[in-house]
Amino acid sequence: MSRRRRRRRxxxxxxxxxxxxxREPGVRPEDVLISVVETGAENWSxxxxxxxxxx
Numbered sequence: 001m002s003r004r005r006r007r008r009r010x011x012x013x014x015x016x017x018x019x020x021x022x023r024e025p026g027v028r029p030e031d032v033l034i035s036v037v038e039t040g041a042e043n044w045s046x047x048x049x050x051x052x053x054x055x
Contacts, residue, residue, distance in 0.1 A: 010036075 014034055021027035041053035 017034060018027075018029040018032045021032065022029055042051050044051060044053050046052055
């Protein structure tokens with residue numbers, strides 16, 4: 001996927017994230033903070049203290 005396409009997709013996802021709280025319970029979009037940090041598979045654990053994706 002091209003970098004430009006990823007940026008457009010990410011922008012669309014951010015807009016979608018702030019729309020629902022804007023409708024209910026009425027949170028203003030400018031009051032929503034979104035932080036995305038990409039990490040490697042070895043940093044993910046879905047239980048038991050194991051990094052299942054790093055196998």
